[in-house]
Amino acid sequence: MAGFGEAELTTVDARGLRVGIAATRWHAELVDHMVGRAVAAAEASGVTDVVVVRVAGSVELPVVAQALARRCDAVVALGVVVRGETAHFEYVCQSVTDGLTRVALDASTPVGHGVLTVDTIAQARSRAGLPDSAEDKGWAATVAALDAALTVRELSAEATSTR
Template structure:
């Protein structure tokens, strides 16, 4: 975690939107809490949450795609802790590439709320537990809803002109 630059995670008005949340069961103490925070963020924004659970982070993208087909946004939650083998790198790459592909293929925001850390202590510090420095479940949900609102604005032709001569 960088520890700086976060734009904030104040609720946005996403009344009537549906948030699909898929959370891994691996590291359940953390992902269960992250899931609770994601659902709370959706409700604080006026959105409804649809929840699905999977075994681990590698399974997140395929369920995220199914959720993207019926929800306005998707939030994927998991924890991947570096070990002594290259497995960490493969899992992180697979999850990141998969979630990015879902977002682009489905044209919907997909929040990457997967903690990729060196230690379980780092994960605890990002999982939104009491005393945590970050609250990834909450922040990922608000970010996805904020992106969906931006997509709607652009699609409606109401976006600000940007670039040269904008």
């Protein structure tokens, strides 16, 4: 994480889209807040159909994101993975990132990656969209996924109209 350059919190006109949010139960205080920020971002973007589901941990996010991608226009994955004393952190982070990318590509459904991969809880708090946070990854991941969903929809419509 560079720690600078976060895009301004914006919205898009996503009326008519359905968004699915998959969030972990680990680090509930932070993830619950991120879910609230993701829902707020969706609603601020005009989305009225938001599905929120919870999973045990970050490794479970890709398979649930895949199920959501079958029924939603955009998906957001939220969680917190904190580095420990073993290599487990690297395996989890790589697995989650690869899995979410695969879901997005296989389903042609944007997946917002809002899984915080940090060295400390303080770093997670700084990115979780709390009142004193420097960043708001729940909001940012949601708007990014909705924006991409609108682009995919536009490209699909263009492809259909040129046939």
